[in-house]
Amino acid sequence: MSERLEDIAVAMVANGRGLLAADESTATIKKRFDSIGLESTEDSRRDYREMLLRSDEAMRNYVSGVILYEETLFQKAADGTPLVDIIKSAGSIPGIKVDTGAKPLPHFPNETITEGLDGLAARLAKYYEAGARFAKWRGVIAISGTLPSFGAIKANAHALARYATLCQEAGIVPIVEPEVLMDGAPGDHSIDRSEEVTEWVLRTVFEELGDLRVKLEGMILKPSMVIDGKKTRKASVEEVAERTVKVLKRTVPAAVPGIAFLSGGQSTEEATAHLSAMNTVHDLPWKLTFSYGRALQQEALNAWNGKPENVAAGQRAFTHRAKMCSLAAKGSWKKDLEQAA
Numbered sequence: 450m451s452e453r454l455e456d457i458a459v460a461m462v463a464n465g466r467g468l469l470a471a472d473e474s475t476a477t478i479k480k481r482f483d484s485i486g487l488e489s490t491e492d493s494r495r496d497y498r499e500m501l502l503r504s505d506e507a508m509r510n511y512v513s514g515v516i517l518y519e520e521t522l523f524q525k526a527a528d529g530t531p532l533v534d535i536i537k538s539a540g541s542i543p544g545i546k547v548d549t550g551a552k553p554l555p556h557f558p559n560e561t562i563t564e565g566l567d568g569l570a571a572r573l574a575k576y577y578e579a580g581a582r583f584a585k586w587r588g589v590i591a592i593s594g595t596l597p598s599f600g601a602i603k604a605n606a607h608a609l610a611r612y613a614t615l616c617q618e619a620g621i622v623p624i625v626e627p628e629v630l631m632d633g634a635p636g637d638h639s640i641d642r643s644e645e646v647t648e649w650v651l652r653t654v655f656e657e658l659g660d661l662r663v664k665l666e667g668m669i670l671k672p673s674m675v676i677d678g679k680k681t682r683k684a685s686v687e688e689v690a691e692r693t694v695k696v697l698k699r700t701v702p703a704a705v706p707g708i709a710f711l712s713g714g715q716s717t718e719e720a721t722a723h724l725s726a727m728n729t730v731h732d733l734p735w736k737l738t739f740s741y742g743r744a745l746q747q748e749a750l751n752a753w754n755g756k757p758e759n760v761a762a763g764q765r766a767f768t769h770r771a772k773m774c775s776l777a778a779k780g781s782w783k784k785d786l787e788q789a790a
Contacts, residue, residue: 454667455706457582457622461542461669462707462736465775466513468624470711470742471498472546472585473518481743487755491520499526499535500753501746504764504771508539511771516544516585516624516740523579533580544583544624545576547612551589559634560601563588563608566615573619583622585671586612588654590629592638592646592678602653610657617667624709624740626671627654632714636679644675644692651700665704671740672697673713674723686719690726694733701735709740717770718787720744721777728780738778745770 451457461468473481478497479489487493498521502508515536522545524532533543547569551561563586573584588605590597609625616623629647630636638646651672658665675692677684684692697708712720720741727737739745748770753763776782 452582452620454617454620454622454664457542458667458669458706461514461583461622462709462738463513464736465779466511467739467741467774467778468514468516468544468709469501469512469745469771470516470585470740471501471518471521471746472516473742474550475518475520481750482755485750485754491524493755494520495524495532496527496757497750497753497755498524499532500760500763501749501767502532502535502539504767505539507764507768507771508536508541511768511775512539512541514542514544514583516546517581518546522576522581537580542582543580544585545581546586547572547576547584548586551587554601554604557598557601560591560597561589562601562604566608566611569612569615570619573615573621577619577621581621583624583669584612584616585624585626587626587628590627590646590650591633592629592642593635594638594642597646597650602650606650606654606657609654610661610663613658613663613668614661617664622667622669623663624669624671625654625658626711627651628711628713629673630713631673631676632679637681638678639681640675640677640684640688640692643677644696647673647675648696648700651696655700655702665702666706668705670701670705670708671711672708673711674715676715676723679714686722686726689723690730693723694727694731703734705735707736707738709738712739712741712744715744717744717747718784721773721782722784724774725777725780725782728778736778739774741774745774
């Protein structure tokens, strides 16, 4: 495959394919494993991710890239094959989460700044050598009637831009992820407030990217959708799609090759339906696809349930969900396809 940033970015959003976000931290995947009564160990984490990555039909047809946690990037399967090689052999692209998490932002109560810039250039060189060709950094934006502040937006947007420049310098495509929280406290904001804040955040992010000369053709945007808070969910699928596309058209330059949405607290079916609605009725300058974690994995995790004899069942569940997301990326998902599964 071409090593040009532009070509890698285009391949990441190839028609009907999207990204598997398998970059849960050790603490997060422990919570997922707790839900099925499985102890989180290095081997159990490997076995789970290997189950997903060896789902041949899903990986070859529906998944363009996999965002990995650092542990997984360097891990080997039970038979000794590097997990990165399994990803590559399926025609998918290995990627890596590089931020070290959102921490409290001093002087800004209830707001955070994502850390991880210190030493990032050296880490990126190591990740590139290990096979990673794209990276991810998540900026977290709290939302309420009074939040976010401009200071928090500006700080996170600047960090995203600095990260993106370092990635491109290392030959790695940056996924720029500014997430306006849907399910964070208090979670009672309206869709009007979500639209206002999402537009403000994206406008600021692209100003910072421009100031630091980030090559837009060699990046992917991973935004949240314009959606009301978890405690006030009233908006229809069509309204979420319409408002999200409206904000993107106002803020995202056409030079960006693709937008891969996060699911951000939505249910599996909600995330699929919203993506499909955007692709069904709108003429867009960029590819719209998925970069889902829980929304791609939850059914597979439950079917697998930590048992070796359930690997095939877990893979079937993962393949079905990946296929549904692929159809959504083409604007051809329908609810009855879920019921027929």
